[in-house]
Amino acid sequence: MLALAASAALIANLALGVASAETTTSDQQINGGSLTIVSTPASVNFANLNVSTAAQNNIATFGSNSLHIQDTRSTSSAFSFTVTVTDFQDTSALTTFDLTQLDMDVNNGAVVNAVGTSDCTTGITLLNSGSPKIFADANNDSISDAEAVMSGDTRIRVMECQMTPTIQMTVPGSTASGTYRSTLTWAIS
Numbered sequence: 001m002l003a004l005a006a007s008a009a010l011i012a013n014l015a016l017g018v019a020s021a022e023t024t025t026s027d028q029q030i031n032g033g034s035l036t037i038v039s040t041p042a043s044v045n046f047a048n049l050n051v052s053t054a055a056q057n058n059i060a061t062f063g064s065n066s067l068h069i070q071d072t073r074s075t076s077s078a079f080s081f082t083v084t085v086t087d088f089q090d091t092s093a094l095t096t097f098d099l100t101q102l103d104m105d106v107n108n109g110a111v112v113n114a115v116g117t118s119d120c121t122t123g124i125t126l127l128n129s130g131s132p133k134i135f136a137d138a139n140n141d142s143i144s145d146a147e148a149v150m151s152g153d154t155r156i157r158v159m160e161c162q163m164t165p166t167i168q169m170t171v172p173g174s175t176a177s178g179t180y181r182s183t184l185t186w187a188i189s
Contacts, residue, residue, distance in 0.1 A: 033072030
């Protein structure tokens with residue numbers, strides 16, 4: 001009887017043109033990556049000013065040299081992209097003016113671009129919502145407290161974003177002539 005059932009199954013398969021059928025499964029493992037700063041500008045330069053007894057505002061943009069971050073962790077995790085700045089110091093005379101004269105605004109004229117199919121808006125908060133943030137130095141060590149440039153809430157995301165914030169500086173009145181330098185240090189966690 002068993003032989004008769006096997007013969008009937010074989011005849012049915014042959015009648016359909018199927019001599020034999022097998023299946024194969026295929027798996028693809030996709031591993032999560034990391035949270036990284038891809039690139040930052042080597043420098044951001046302000047326009048030259050002349051010595052004045054009055055305070056002067058000066059604005060710089062990053063231009064084509066954008067900040068570039070990437071989150072490929074693919075986990076339900078928040079992130080914070082921050083910056084600290086140092087006091088502006090004359091590179092030759094060692095004169096300084098306080099870093100509280102510098103403020104940064106990511107929303108005012110900033111451009112945030114998604115790379116590929118990234119979502120750089122959902123659950124993302126940009127610094128200051130349109131009003132510049134003046135850097136504070138709570139412990140008066142000439143390095144600002146960290147300020148958030150961009151943060152993301154806790155959700156699963158895979159993104160790569162580029163942004164070009166605006167930096168505005170107020171040069172105090174009666175600042176001596178010279179080339180003043182500040183260092184911006186970027187961190188993401």
